[in-house]
Amino acid sequence: MSTTFYPLASLSQITKTPSREDGIPLELEEDLRAYGCKLIHEAGILLKQYTFLLFQNRKQVAVATAQILFQRFWYVTSMKQFGIGDIGMGALFLASKLEECPLRMRDLINVYDLLLQHSSHTLDLSPKPDSEFKYAPMSYFGSTFYDLKDALVVAEMQILKRLGFNVQVVLPYGSLINYLRVLGLTNREDVLARAWGYLNDALQTPVYALYQTPTIVCASIYLTTRHLRLSLPSKAPYCWWDLFDAEWEDLWSVCGYIMRLYRERTEEERVRVKRMVNKKEVRKWLEENVDSDANAKQDIAREKDSGSS
């Protein structure tokens, strides 16, 4: 079993993420993180179709790695500074290299262009919901490709730089199988499938940047057993998660993150998130919604800060 650990966000980074410092509310940040991860996932699925068969299983690993790097990134950077679309694209590109299945830039850019067009299409169509989506490929001589390519190179660099090259990632799936074996749950296929699903969904939440894999795996098993009404020893001093060095408070917190993902979003919330894929829209939203006075003060304070150092 893997005993490697990976770096986690610090307490101060968690209590006040850079985006929150810039005035982006907690729920909005979580939704934007989740949406960015969803785009990575969709891009991964689309890319799988036109790359060689032999890379298939590797690619899934790259997608998961990209999502984890993406989540880590927002503990050191504000969404006002970089857009979730660009960083997601950069994370996937970097992860494909880390996992030894490098993507072609053009493929990745095409896919992201399609996804972004699709998301803006769903925004426009709110009044007439049945108009069909048609992808308009980038023009051959246009600047779209070069703009996206520049953004991609910058994003890759920024991720590496801001994470201080801490790009080790441990994926939880192997541990899940081992833990289920220890708990004698391997004969139940629904348990495995559901716990596996929770782990996948957890990739859309920040938990992989906050806790080590044993805790996250325990949380997925815990949610599964609750859902399927399986009883495991859960009364102190005999708690099953103690076997895997997970703390109850941590485990419960991971469950909270995962369950919040399933919260019903209002139409307004959904549209808001889709619109804010790039930083321009995030800035516009901040201008409209956050007290401009406070903003100005913050800016002045920041200028002073950078001036003095």
Added chain:
Amino acid sequence: MDAVERENADRQKRWAKEQKVGEGTYAVVYRGREVATGRRIAIKKIKVGQFKDGLDMSAIREVKYLRELKHQNVIELLDVFSSKTNLNLVLEFLDSDLEMIIKDRSLVFLPADIKSWMAMTFRGLEFCHRNHILHRDLKPNNLLIASDGQLKLADFGLARDFADPGHKMTCQVITRWYRPPELLLNSRYYGSNVDIWSVGCIFAELMLRTPYLAGDSDINQLDTIFRALGTPTEQEWPGHTKLPNWHQPSTTYPKTPLRDLFTAASADTLSLLGKCLVYEPRKRISALEALNHPYFFAIPYPTHPSKLPRCAAQLASRAAEEAEGGDIDKMSTGPGVKAAEPNNRKRKLTSPEEFRVRSIARKLDFTKQANSP
């Protein structure tokens, strides 16, 4: 300036950059010092933004693996920071490499010295393999020698973690002379045993003082191997004729005992060497087994690293070092320097300037690889 940039600036201040010592495809190397202690370091500045595929794969690999590996016999990545548009890796500074030492004709290697280098190589390699990392480019000039004599594996630009069984990997790795036969036959599924073959070649080279299996092309390389070790039979290496690149060789070479070439070597030595150069990859010795091989427990015992032969350039650069500022030595182990002094007298000093540039430049000089493999 946000928290990240502030922290980055703080880190940058810890390292002072001095003169440029080498340049490669994806990086420029500078010599430098840790400001607080005066310790010598190397700064590898990675060029960014000029490549059409973003950041170079080897740069990413190197950093990824060096971040994870901390071992006495693996080069240490001390820090990473970024300046305006560049990434900078701060590495330990190592004066020389094993190739320079092998080529320095004025040095005499005792069997105990070779044992010591082999032990350190296997220790470093075992650590990599234990952490599921293949080095894939072992050769004497990637085995760097620290000022206290410790040997360290370096250049992880081709390294990767073990792939899942059934996942293809590239066979275009490892410098030709050190490349195992299964890679020459284009096997796409391999494991840690490819590194062991390379170590075997290095082992032989230490004894012969010249590259052991020096083929001048990929096809000739296989021929060279067969001539030295005999053409493999189906019993010896089951299934090798089914590998993609296999062609029935025109001549079949007989097996010649290693003893014929390595006349002065002890039985233990030849036993370990033979086990590193087994055709069937699965029967090749593992790094861990090699460390437990009787060779390492027999007399003569390995030389203490500080007493190993060093080459002139290394000593010259140290002398220059001491002349320009005396306070560096508090970092290195004292006896190492003293013990080397008798050696110094024996040696003809070749122009140290030329060597000093080469000491690190070589590691990154890819143009050279075009001429000699």
